[in-house]
Amino acid sequence: MDPQLQVGQGVNVMAKFSDYNGILNAQIFVNIGGMDSTLTINMVRGDSTFTAFIPDSLVKIENFIASVQRWIVFIMWHKVII
Numbered sequence: 001m002d003p004q005l006q007v008g009q010g011v012n013v014m015a016k017f018s019d020y021n022g023i024l025n026a027q028i029f030v031n032i033g034g035m036d037s038t039l040t041i042n043m044v045r046g047d048s049t050f051t052a053f054i055p056d057s058l059v060k061i062e063n064f065i066a067s068v069q070r071w072i073v074f075i076m077w078h079k080v081i082i
Contacts, residue, residue, distance in 0.1 A: 011054040018048045026050040032058060 017023045026043040039058070043050035
């Protein structure tokens with residue numbers, strides 16, 4: 001995240017993933033303090049780095065918790081013998 005979190009400004013989030021099979025996509029889950037619901041923001045892929053922007057409307061005085069989920073590409077090999 002940005003080193004200085006300012007109320008009323010958006011936040012850039014970056015996550016770096018690596019997997020032998022590759023990462024298909026990633027999402028960040030944001031839970032704003034005092035709320036039961038979780039917001040899901042898709043992350044933009046750039047090689048092994050994924051980025052997302054949390055808009056300024058979500059950055060308030062209350063704390064928020066963010067976690068990232070990644071989806072791995074699964075490659076299946078099929079051998080056909082005739």
